[in-house]
Amino acid sequence: MSISVTAPLESAPLAADLPRRLAEVAPRVVVVGDAVLDCWLSGPTRRLSREAPVPVVEVDVTRCAAGGAANTAVNLAALGARVSLVAVVGDDDDGATLRRLLDEAGVDTSALLVAPGRPTAAKRRIVADDAMVARYDTVPADGTVEGFAAVLADALDAGPDATVVCDYAVGGLDDAAVSTVAAHRDRLGVLVVDAHDLARWAPAGPDVVTPNAGEVAVLLGRALDGADRVAAAEAAGGELRTRAGAATVVVTLDRDGALLLPPDLPAHRTWARPAPESRACGAGDSFTAALTLALAAGTPGPTAVELAQAAADVVVGRTGTAVCSTADLSSRVSASGESLSSAAELARLVADHRTAGRRIVFTNGCFDVVHRGHVAYLNQAKRLGDVLVVALNTDEGVARLKGPGRPVNPLADRAAVIGALSCVDHVVSFAEDTPVALLEAVRPDVYAKGGDYTAAMLTESPVVTAYGGRVAILDYLPDRSTTAVVERIRARG
Template identity: 55%
Template sequence: MSESPESIDLSTQRALSDWLPGRLAAEQPSILVIGDVMLDGWWSGSIERLCREAPAPVVDIQSRESVPGGAANTAMNLAALGAKVSVAGIVGSDDAGEDLRGQLAAAGIDVQHLHTHPDMVTTTKIRISSGGQVMLRLDDAARTVPAGALAALAASVRAAVERQDAVLVCDYGTGVVADPVRTALAGVLGPDAAGGNRPLVVVDAHDPRPWAAVRPDLVTPNAQETARLLDRKLPEGQERVEAVAAESAALLQETGARAVVVTLDRDGTVLLMPDGVRHRTWARPAAEKQASGAGDTFVAALTLARAAGLPLTASLDLAQSAADVVVHQPGTSVCSTAQLSRYLEAFADTALTGDELERQIEVHRAQGQRIVLTNGCFDVLHSGHTRYLNQAKQLGDILVVALNSDDSVRRLKGPGRPINNMADRAAVVAALSCVDYVTVFDTPTATPLIRRLRPEVYAKGGDYTPEMLAETPAVEEYGGRVAILDYVAERSTTAVVKRIRDGEGAVPTN
């Protein structure tokens, strides 16, 4: 009998499942979002003529929508995912500020630390589009933030941070969280701050270097921001990932963070940590459309998951899934608990038949993409699995995971296995962003599947050698390569199951 979601210890949860968003929402962590709130406008209409004054199109506006943007959109995403959210920032005593405050409050967000100042201009970004194409963006913002408004926000920092599980700083360069606000936050959150119950601190900033004194737990620079931090141009694709990973020490030092998550838009994300741990996520991008705010959704979901106790790598996978949800929606959008659950639930029936998989592989190969195949039981997913699958993905472009059928697992492991049936195992593995396709095989080895798919790379865990594998001759027949990847000691499923049955605790980390 499987455990109910309510009884599962989130700190040990490695896999994504459709019940997980609801479980995180039930934790309802308290999270403060402080930073550059703004109002996004989306105006659309038709174009039938050019104006007389210049060769410019005339857009006859047919619809107007205003939604929270920037830090306010991050707060809206957190609220939609179940967090108890407070916002701290500065708006003007103008229509945009009133609209923004009203929408945040209507979403159940605490706005008592959202300060209004008569000399402040609420930041707005209005996009004008026609036929699904953005034609123009109009930005309006304060040239300088009034000193009185900054002083008021700085004075409220300690009260705003009190009793929060996490603090998310959104610094997009408008000056709202510059000094004296940053100094006040450093005094409350920095390593020299009084008290030992510091909340999780996440910094999403165009330039995270000024926040190094706070010693953030996480910073989330995008590719352009990372390039500026390194003072170099980054290449594209996998080379960009490798270039970022090679600068891990420099990025950690520059930002003062305990971990750096570099977001690479269509290429997903890469996690960098002082102990050398790396983790990749892979985006499932939509066709180009009027979408905005996926980065806000990503950092919101990441912060929520970490504040609720989910491991960092699983939190990244969850955040990537949330971002994948919103890139398929027009405008500045949010990802709700229900939407994220439905997205993850869709992986439940993703195991392809051999014929279906072969057709998909032919399409990818025609596009010049390299296929990587690996196989195994993947019964109780653990960190060894996720690290191994991340490594396998980086050997090519498309990762196919072939799962042993339930009968096959029983033949290999004994009558007490599998712990999870084939449908559950397929859903969990397919939900990992590094996995492109899942299939099931019932043969003693993966040799028949290898001969059918002819992957460029066949990957297995490092507790094997190529000579030990029955599949190696089949791979070598057509000139493929067998890759042996790292094996993580004490992270086998058999060891995990034995500890559970023996009533033992988790393996201690060094």
């Protein structure tokens, strides 16, 4: 019997075709929150001002983009969602510009409320020769905007697949908005809240909240202690969920990646592509958009947060307030998983890592149809060091170990899926039944295997201990097997 390798979205791995599949689902998403107009005024500077020791910027280019909640909406539309934005803008030129940008991006603006006499929230950055020298903001006054709660209620009555709240404390969302969202909770689909003050949204019972380190400190009443922010956030997971009233917390830690903290599964960390702060504008919006799209379509949390990290990595490579499209995301995921190193290349790469003082972790397996157990296992392995190397059995090796009909996926496809995970740094293959030859060549600091083994069971253990390495046995996740996944795909096909 032939087997389709296209897994249902609830078990789909992070692969190059996943963004396209999510776009085809085209979930309906309502974004509610603080819409901002982001503008960049740039030009050369050739002298200092006579009035003060500041550069005189000869502005020759002005570029504006949707920011804040509006940027989240634009990113969702670019990723294939059907998006409506519920927000307040002024009846000024900035409001007209923002509405035009949203219309051009395919965002439904029928629920965009124009408030007479109220300025549109805006951020203007002055850039001199590629360096930002100043920023000035237009911030509307706090207070209730007449008619906003009714417009919001109408939008939520439509019963979207997901609702995103973007509350950045620029006066757009008052207590009536919180009450309206809470009153419509059973019609919101997946509720994702991105807010500076998450505690005020606890009555709505969010499915997911996405605080950064500063917002975590506000929620806990203390900063994340210690040098390891990831470990501190993980330790506070239960408290964060309680204080936010949320089922799941995703802590975003910029250069340290993100940390998924669900209530009933191991924490899942992503690793970010390093980038300067000047390139991070809008990265959080792209992260939230991709996360929401994936969750609304039914993908599991670890896959959704990996996809969100990939979207953020796309935009931090660009200037200004950037947008990640389906094509961008597919390209990023594909590029992450396209490299299958040879043994000689891997030895050179590992030598460079060692010179830089990095700790090497090595693991191996067939990884035929990647499932949640694999992802959790690899994530845990990466956290034992700085660099994770995954060695895959060749197709012939899988057939010898697993029998006729396996592998389901050829080596190139398996390498692409494993390599796309942010925790994996290098992928290599081996034709033998054990990776002993690779271990002798690479000499990793840690050799990691799953909890269904013991160190004594592994023929590789004496090799590792002989050169001074450590064998680490990771947690065992029961009822997580490729065979079970294949049987479910058969049943659905």
